[in-house]
Amino acid sequence: MPDLATPLIGWYRTNARDLPWRHPGFGAWGVLVSEFMLQQTQVSRVIPRLDEWLRRWPDPAALAADSPAEAVRLWANLGYPRRAIWLHRAAAQIRDRHDGVVPRDVEALLALSGIGDYTARAVAVFAYGDRHPVVDTNTRRVIARAVAGRAQPGPPGRRDLAAMDALLPPDDAEAAVLNAATMELGATVCTARAPKCDACPIAHACAWRAAGYPDTGDDRRRQARYEGSDRQARGAVLRRLRDAGADGIRTDTVLPDWPDSHQRDRALATLADDGLIDLDGAFVRLPRA
DNA sequence: CTCCAGAGGC
DNA sequence: GCCTCCGGAG
Numbered sequence: 091m092p093d094l095a096t097p098l099i100g101w102y103r104t105n106a107r108d109l110p111w112r113h114p115g116f117g118a119w120g121v122l123v124s125e126f127m128l129q130q131t132q133v134s135r136v137i138p139r140l141d142e143w144l145r146r147w148p149d150p151a152a153l154a155a156d157s158p159a160e161a162v163r164l165w166a167n168l169g170y171p172r173r174a175i176w177l178h179r180a181a182a183q184i185r186d187r188h189d190g191v192v193p194r195d196v197e198a199l200l201a202l203s204g205i206g207d208y209t210a211r212a213v214a215v216f217a218y219g220d221r222h223p224v225v226d227t228n229t230r231r232v233i234a235r236a237v238a239g240r241a242q243p244g245p246p247g248r249r250d251l252a253a254m255d256a257l258l259p260p261d262d263a264e265a266a267v268l269n270a271a272t273m274e275l276g277a278t279v280c281t282a283r284a285p286k287c288d289a290c291p292i293a294h295a296c297a298w299r300a301a302g303y304p305d306t307g308d309d310r311r312r313q314a315r316y317e318g319s320d321r322q323a324r325g326a327v328l329r330r331l332r333d334a335g336a337d338g339i340r341t342d343t344v345l346p347d348w349p350d351s352h353q354r355d356r357a358l359a360t361l362a363d364d365g366l367i368d369l370d371g372a373f374v375r376l377p378r379a
Numbered sequence: 380c381t382c383c384a385g386a387g388g389c
Numbered sequence: 390g391c392c393t394c395c396g397g398a399g
Contacts, residue, residue: 130394130395130396131395131396131397132397132398134397134398135396135397135398167395167396167397168395168396168397169394169395169396169397170394170395170396171394171395172394172395173394173395245390247390283399311391311392314392314393314394316395316396319393319394319395320393320394321393321394321395321396322395322396324394324395325395325396328395360393360394364394
């Protein structure tokens with residue numbers, strides 16, 4: 091296999107975007123919060139929310155000492171608000187298990203709520219400089235094309251970690267840069283829709299290009315329609331409660347004109363299950379604890 | 380419409 | 390393996 095690491099690392103040195111979490115001394119807590127926010131959410135939408143969070147909660151103990159309700163409020167419109175609850179729980183776990191210090195060990199990170207294969211390794215690598223494969227949707231697409239010669243990656247799986255691990259240089263610091271560089275290439279050059287192969291530092295070694303850009307089919311799942319979905323109903327309930335006071339509102343005044351009353355009730359039940367709201371008799375509110 | 384620095388439950 | 394979970398940008 092041709093060496094992809096050297097040209098990718100060289101390209102990254104001069105083409106990386108200037109993002110807050112890449113600044114030296116940003117800190118493991120900042121990296122952790124940014125990675126939670128970046129799960130399925132674009133960089134441009136994360137940056138302002140991240141700044142607000144870190145000014146209000148500069149360390150895990152500060153977040154853990156505040157209420158889940160405030161975490162959900164400041165999460166605002168980032169989407170997937172369970173992440174705000176999980177991050178609040180993770181902050182309490184860090185306080186209780188790790189003396190308030192974001193752990194460095196991947197297994198310890200994986201044991202925190204809301205942290206999976208991607209986020210655990212992203213923290214260990216980008217905050218602490220250790221050597222692990224970090225695989226996100228960008229990395230999966232770059233490997234699918236450059237290495238496997240396919241237009242799109244298959245379903246995510248364990249093999250993705252092994253594939254990235256095989257590309258990592260032995261040196262910890264260089265491996266960390268390659269992880270970041272591969273993600274960056276996928277985000278800015280080897281994009282899903284219109285890849286800019288003319289600007290690609292590994293075009294000469296790309297298996298997909300060498301094969302003539304075959305359309306290898308697309309075995310990805312299609313995402314469900316949002317309009318009319320339970321997710322839309324849940325989002326509407328939470329928006330209503332974020333705007334309400336700490337005491338919440340009467341349950342029968344939540345989305346009174348929602349077209350499907352069963353769907354509205356289902357949204358309330360599943361939000362309560364997720365710990366995103368408290369159903370307290372005739373009242374509903376964001377969770378105080 | 381698709382895509383996005385995924386995770387967790389089953 | 391399968392599915393759900395948000396919301397904005399392109």
